[in-house]
Amino acid sequence: MNTVQPIRDKNLIRKIETILAEQGTRNLMLFVLGTNSGLRISDILKLTVADVKDKTHIEIHEQKTGKLKKFPIN
Numbered sequence: 521m522n523t524v525q526p527i528r529d530k531n532l533i534r535k536i537e538t539i540l541a542e543q544g545t546r547n548l549m550l551f552v553l554g555t556n557s558g559l560r561i562s563d564i565l566k567l568t569v570a571d572v573k574d575k576t577h578i579e580i581h582e583q584k585t586g587k588l589k590k591f592p593i594n
Contacts, residue, residue: 527555533555536551537551537552550564550565557578557591559580559582559589560582560583560584562583562584563580563582563583566580566583567580572593575593576592576593577590577591577592577593578590578591578593
């Protein structure tokens with residue numbers, strides 16, 4: 521079984537952000553939200569505008585663990 525490790529190199533993260541910014545805003549936003557929140561892509565894709573609009577926190581039940589995750593947004 522293969523394992524997945526987080527990207528720890530800040531320079532590599534910046535390079536990925538630059539490449540994604542050239543491709544469009546959507547993929548960059550998904551990547552930045554994922555790296556800053558620690559959410560899996562399956563959880564990020566389920567977010568709706570109503571989940572974040574005029575809110576101070578995002579509350580989500582993680583799909584894999586079933587745990588409630590709440591974190592502030594600005």
